[in-house]
Amino acid sequence: MDGVFYTLHDFMIHTESITYLLIIPALLGITVFWRLIAGKDDN
């Protein structure tokens, strides 16, 4: 058994992990972005 055998579970762990990590900068980014465009007048 030389090669690595990836399962669907491995694939899901890999992609979901990256996606969940991306959520953190996305939430921070969209908050900062909203402050940038709505900072001067919030009404």
Add this chain to the structure above:
Amino acid sequence: MSEETIPGRKSFFSLFNICAGIIVVIGLYITYLRFTGGLGAVTNLSDYNPWGIWIGFDLLVGVALAAGGFVTSAAVYIFGMKRYHSAVRPAILTGFLGYAIVVLALNYDVGRPWRLPYPFIIQQGTTSVLFEVAACVALYLTVLFIEFSSAPLEWLGLKRARDIVIKLTMVLTILGVILSTMHQSSLGALFLIAPSKLHPLWYSPFLPVYFFITSIIAGLSMVIFESTLSYRFFKHKMDEIHMQEKNDITLGFGKAASFVLAGYFIIKIFGLSSSNNWHYLKTDYGIWYLVELLGFVALPSFLYAIGVRVKSLNLIKWTSVLAILGIILNRFNVCLIAFNWHLPSSERYFPHWMEIGISVFIVTVGLIAFRFIVTRMPILYEHPDYKDAH
């Protein structure tokens, strides 16, 4: 400001009239060829490519760009943003005409116009996404017609009928939002059936969400674009309220469009990540995808934000053009460019000049109708009999 203020008598043979006249004559000739010779006589459609620009542009782009009606009326009547009230009637008119020309264009693609009501009376394909799209478009066109009818009723002096329509405003607005949410997303859902035909970068289980969110961007950008053109060509028809609220509308809608574009950019990245399609970005289609994502989503979002921040109305207006081009590009990518991507170039679709001719003809008919209505009815000004009636 009102109907009487047309500056002088203009010649009928203006540049617009001459160009529109030529386009209409050519369009009517192609219409004759289409309905006597069939699709093969005027299109490059085939079994591989059954949907061309009459669906990709006239229908998908038309419906998205007509979203300004439900976006604006929801903002004003549901969310209570009364300062944008003067944008409602032009947006409803644009939406109504947009959907009307979508249905007109659909007749060219489907053929046999007398069979258009069949889904409702002969065969209810209730398990089909297309049935849901057809039902929503038919109902929403009716809703838009009733919403819009207050303007011609004021113009015709039918006060009682107009008052009934005005009383229905909130119900119609809620119906409009529900129906738009349903069919804007369903147009994206149409492509869920073809995962093997649509390139993986554009195919996503989130396609209905993408289509719905981009329709909001299209609606907001179209209101800015349309108000800019109205000010340019129909300034003499605008009253003081429209003049005063014009800049607020541009800034407010620019701010909203900027934020929605940023949200759309983020969920596109999530879609890319959850499908693990990163490796496609290195291909030719990947570069094209990045052009769309960075050039027509991230860039307009950023430019809108700058425009709002420094209160540059010109920047916001030009950005609305970029955002609208982005919506057109997105629909073209999903329906035409990234569709059947695996086929050899000899089998790929490129529209026949007569297909383009019909699309230009239909847009021109919409512009003629818009001009006819705006120059006669109280769209850009309050009717003197109903001032402060809102």
